[in-house]
Amino acid sequence: MKQTFAVSIGGAAGQGVATPGDIFAKIFSRRGLNLNAYNAYQSIIRGGHTFLTIRTGAEKVSNMGDRIDLLIPLNQDTMNRHLNLLRAGASCIYNADTIKPGPAADGVQLCPLPVSELADITRNKVAQNTLAIGAGLHMMGIGFPALEEVLKEQFKKKGDAVITENVSVARAGYDYAAGHFAAFPNPLPKTENRYAILSGNTAMAMGGAAAGVKFYCAYPMSPSTGVLHWMAANARKAGIMVRQVEDEIGVINMTIGAAHAGVRAMCATSGGGFALMSEGLGMSAMMETPVVVINCQRAGPSTGVPTKTEQGDLWQMLGAAFGDYPRVIAAPLDIGDCFKLIPEIFNIADRFQCPGLVLCDLLLSEGRLSVHPKELDFSPAIDRGELITAANGNGDSSAAPTNGDYKRYKFTESGVSPRAIPGVPGHIHTAATDEHQEDGVLISDEFTNPTKRRAMMEKRMRKVTGIEAAVPRPTLAGPRGADVTLIGWGSTKGVIEEACEILNEQGISANQLQIRWLAPLHGDAILEILKDSRHTIIVENNYSGQFARYLRSETSFVPNGNIRKYDGEPFMPHHIVESVKEQLAGKTKLSVPTHEIMV
Amino acid sequence: MATSVQRASQLTMADLKGKVDPDWCPGCGDFGVLAALQKALVELQIPTHNVVTISGIGCSSNLPGYVNTYGMHTLHGRSLAVATGLKLANHELTVVVTGGDGDGFGIGGNHFVHTMRRNVDLLYIVMDNQIYGLTTGQTSPTSRIGMKTKSMPFGNIEAPVNPISLALAAGATFIARGFSGEQKHLTELIKEGIQHKGFSFLDVFSPCVTYNHDNTYQWFRPRVKKLEDDTAYDSTDWTAAMEKSLLWGEEIPIGKFFERTDVPSLHAAEPVLNEGPLVHRDLRIPPDIARSFIEELT
Numbered sequence: 021m022k023q024t025f026a027v028s029i030g031g032a033a034g035q036g037v038a039t040p041g042d043i044f045a046k047i048f049s050r051r052g053l054n055l056n057a058y059n060a061y062q063s064i065i066r067g068g069h070t071f072l073t074i075r076t077g078a079e080k081v082s083n084m085g086d087r088i089d090l091l092i093p094l095n096q097d098t099m100n101r102h103l104n105l106l107r108a109g110a111s112c113i114y115n116a117d118t119i120k121p122g123p124a125a126d127g128v129q130l131c132p133l134p135v136s137e138l139a140d141i142t143r144n145k146v147a148q149n150t151l152a153i154g155a156g157l158h159m160m161g162i163g164f165p166a167l168e169e170v171l172k173e174q175f176k177k178k179g180d181a182v183i184t185e186n187v188s189v190a191r192a193g194y195d196y197a198a199g200h201f202a203a204f205p206n207p208l209p210k211t212e213n214r215y216a217i218l219s220g221n222t223a224m225a226m227g228g229a230a231a232g233v234k235f236y237c238a239y240p241m242s243p244s245t246g247v248l249h250w251m252a253a254n255a256r257k258a259g260i261m262v263r264q265v266e267d268e269i270g271v272i273n274m275t276i277g278a279a280h281a282g283v284r285a286m287c288a289t290s291g292g293g294f295a296l297m298s299e300g301l302g303m304s305a306m307m308e309t310p311v312v313v314i315n316c317q318r319a320g321p322s323t324g325v326p327t328k329t330e331q332g333d334l335w336q337m338l339g340a341a342f343g344d345y346p347r348v349i350a351a352p353l354d355i356g357d358c359f360k361l362i363p364e365i366f367n368i369a370d371r372f373q374c375p376g377l378v379l380c381d382l383l384l385s386e387g388r389l390s391v392h393p394k395e396l397d398f399s400p401a402i403d404r405g406e407l408i409t410a411a412n413g414n415g416d417s418s419a420a421p422t423n424g425d426y427k428r429y430k431f432t433e434s435g436v437s438p439r440a441i442p443g444v445p446g447h448i449h450t451a452a453t454d455e456h457q458e459d460g461v462l463i464s465d466e467f468t469n470p471t472k473r474r475a476m477m478e479k480r481m482r483k484v485t486g487i488e489a490a491v492p493r494p495t496l497a498g499p500r501g502a503d504v505t506l507i508g509w510g511s512t513k514g515v516i517e518e519a520c521e522i523l524n525e526q527g528i529s530a531n532q533l534q535i536r537w538l539a540p541l542h543g544d545a546i547l548e549i550l551k552d553s554r555h556t557i558i559v560e561n562n563y564s565g566q567f568a569r570y571l572r573s574e575t576s577f578v579p580n581g582n583i584r585k586y587d588g589e590p591f592m593p594h595h596i597v598e599s600v601k602e603q604l605a606g607k608t609k610l611s612v613p614t615h616e617i618m619v
Numbered sequence: 620m621a622t623s624v625q626r627a628s629q630l631t632m633a634d635l636k637g638k639v640d641p642d643w644c645p646g647c648g649d650f651g652v653l654a655a656l657q658k659a660l661v662e663l664q665i666p667t668h669n670v671v672t673i674s675g676i677g678c679s680s681n682l683p684g685y686v687n688t689y690g691m692h693t694l695h696g697r698s699l700a701v702a703t704g705l706k707l708a709n710h711e712l713t714v715v716v717t718g719g720d721g722d723g724f725g726i727g728g729n730h731f732v733h734t735m736r737r738n739v740d741l742l743y744i745v746m747d748n749q750i751y752g753l754t755t756g757q758t759s760p761t762s763r764i765g766m767k768t769k770s771m772p773f774g775n776i777e778a779p780v781n782p783i784s785l786a787l788a789a790g791a792t793f794i795a796r797g798f799s800g801e802q803k804h805l806t807e808l809i810k811e812g813i814q815h816k817g818f819s820f821l822d823v824f825s826p827c828v829t830y831n832h833d834n835t836y837q838w839f840r841p842r843v844k845k846l847e848d849d850t851a852y853d854s855t856d857w858t859a860a861m862e863k864s865l866l867w868g869e870e871i872p873i874g875k876f877f878e879r880t881d882v883p884s885l886h887a888a889e890p891v892l893n894e895g896p897l898v899h900r901d902l903r904i905p906p907d908i909a910r911s912f913i914e915e916l917t
Contacts, residue, residue, distance in 0.1 A: 282898040449689065
């Protein structure tokens with residue numbers, strides 16, 4: 021079992037759940053601990069219920085885990101909803117003036133704080149939060165100076181009086197816990213490591229900056245808006261043009277316009293916005309102008325559950341825009357990978373002059389993870405493919421101002437034709453969404469010609485062979501011939517990994533096949549890996565088994581079973597472990613675990 | 620930049636000729652718009668490789684293929700969004716967007732309004748024939764009430780959009796109307812529109828000789844009156860322009876309705892572009908800035 025510690029803070033939106041979360045995260049991070057933060061929340065600005073879980077430990081932490089060690093309910097509603105989640109050894113710190121605990125499981129420590137006795141609640145509206153942080157840190161075995169340091173930073177802008185006030189309230193909570201509550205048996209460890217803490221949205225935005233993105237635009241849409249926020253905040257430092265556009269149709273078309281002018285251009289949205297971008301993707305494919313589009317999936321269809329996660333857009337990505345065209349689709353595996361993937365997919369999109377689609381989801385987009393700074397490489401390989409610019413010498417200054425014999429869509433063996441950008445003398449051409457011949461002249465109207473149409477279609481589609489070779493094959497994690505092989509894609513990597521560890525500890529050997537590159541899919545490599553598997557189960561965060569259906573369509577492979585979840589919440593390790601066990605026992609072939617945390 | 624290589628005197632009408640000839644119906648108003656655009660580019664002597672002509676979809680949107688500049692023949696209604704992205708990535712390019720009334724005021728209406736308020740530095744020429752031509756004659760957003768088409772065989776009951784008033788309300792900084800039958804006048808408006816630093820909107824009556832039997836050359840000719848002939852008209856007066864824009868009937872004004880030069884264009888207002896066009900920039904983030912991005916997260 022992993023040695024981890026999880027603290028959950030719940031309250032109404034606007035009640036200040038985020039601040040204690042940030043403070044705990046900073047303190048854990050400065051002790052050199054890994055952490056994963058997941059916030060379950062509702063589409064409401066004030067009120068409702070929001071529930072943040074931060075799990076930390078010296079080892080790698082990749083998901084929210086199965087166990088809450090410390091619960092801090094900021095209101096009665098949170099207490100009512102979640103006290104029943106606590107198991108022996110866990111504690112619950114709460115404001116004894118306003119919150120009444122219900123029945124708790126044996127071995128759960130209830131820690132009432134007499135808030136009005138410990139702090140002047142008329143002056144400090146969030147005294148209960150600060151007291152609880154102080155008390156909690158004492159119980160975790162963390163010295164007070166760590167908290168003092170973070171509080172000073174947190175309230176720096178509000179002046180010394182506010183700092184002094186908050187430090188003294190925190191101290192009161194800390195000391196009260198020392199005298200009244202039992203500490204957790206194992207103090208939180210400390211390491212020499214230093215991590216960056218970031219969300220998947222920040223990671224993708226930074227990955228874009230590292231890839232050389234010079235144009236980013238978006239229409240705000242949860243859960244993708246964080247990418248826009250990072251880009252907008254850092255646009256001037258990073259030299260990136262960032263625009264907020266009237267709708268996602270405008271977004272994709274603006275992105276293509278910028279890319280056509282020769283810069284690396286990117287945009288992000290969620291499923292609904294992506295649907296509006298569909299026609300534009302076809303233009304990117306037809307004009308052979310590369311763009312990268314991120315879809316941060318949320319629970320659909322339609323407006324769906326905007327604040328909840330799902331892996332329900334795979335088929336939308338596979339089918340986006342009409343007609344056949346080469347496309348690349350990749351799903352980042354964790355928040356660190358959100359960064360790393362962007363330069364990689366830009367290189368492929370640029371080399372093969374086609375759209376590159378990133379299939380992320382709320383779990384990664386809005387979750388936060390500790391990532392080693394080395395993983396955030398701002399000097400990744402950059403390959404812009406066959407691009408003709410005035411600067412790279414192909415824009416011959418003595419060239420005639422007229423077309424010459426440049427053919428933008430020249431037939432080549434690879435299907436890739438050297439791409440000249442506007443402004444380069446001697447390479448004038450028109451890029452069209454209509455079918456065209458090698459020099460760009462339309463063959464859709466007066467010059468309709470089935471032979472030319474076929475040749476141009478085949479030229480574009482030849483690029484698929486090159487893309488397949490450029491995309492790495494998936495690999496199996498864990499021993500071949502295990503009792504069970506769990507197959508997942510994208511964001512479920514961490515939770516499946518942990519489920520495998522637990523299964524192995526319990527005597528069921530398990531291995532994992534996690535898919536990152538979805539299109540093109542290395543079907544043969546997948547079949548080769550799975551041929552030694554004794555029992556295969558596909559795990560995915562959707563109703564219909566979108567990846568299972570896709571894998572079957574590409575390879576005819578049918579797994580022994582499926583584990584699916586479509587309640588808006590991510591998998592927890594025990595969901596997978598228990599489902600595997602029931603499936604190995606022959607009880608079912610389709611498990612749909614119940615989410616126990618009600619937000 | 621390689622722009623100096625082309626000797627100014629070299630550019631002639633022959634240089635502006637596209638790879639293929641237009642396939643518009645004989646007599647189509649769009650021929651006149653194409654000719655005026657080519658003439659304007661010759662008179663302005665802008666090197667052809669520094670001009671990008673961008674269109675949507677429709678009869679008039681075929682224009683980029685007929686003029687020898689860089690071109691983009693984009694999606695129905697999306698030309699302005701594409702043009703905005705292109706201009707922001709390389710603001711040294713001269714961008715001319717062309718299309719029809721259905722493309723611009725119907726399916727592209729949202730982008731039309733927002734591109735105007737952003738004051739993107741480009742010239743937008745709408746070849747307004749008050750009909751959908753390429754789809755063989757349906758009502759358009761500028762079709763008059765009562766007009767009978769295949770889609771409204773008993774007569775249009777929806778009020779047409781007034782493109783000039785709309786442009787004034789949306790904040791366009793150069794607004795003009797031309798007539799395909801007035802070549803010289805139209806050429807001058809195109810030249811002015813290209814030279815204006817900001818969003819230039821040019822609505823051009825470009826009669827459809829096949830499907831619109833109401834708004835023909837013969838119908839327009841006696842009605843159009845040049846604003847330039849009215850010495851009292853002040854094209855910097857927004858209210859006067861709005862009043863003029865409402866005139867329709869026996870007298871229909873053409874010419875420059877409005878221009879203001881005190882609003883910076885979008886690319887000029889964005890400090891990120893102070894160091895020159897994005898397309899010429901180094902792709903790498905300087906190491907000290909990259910480090911600062913990571914430090915903020917620790």
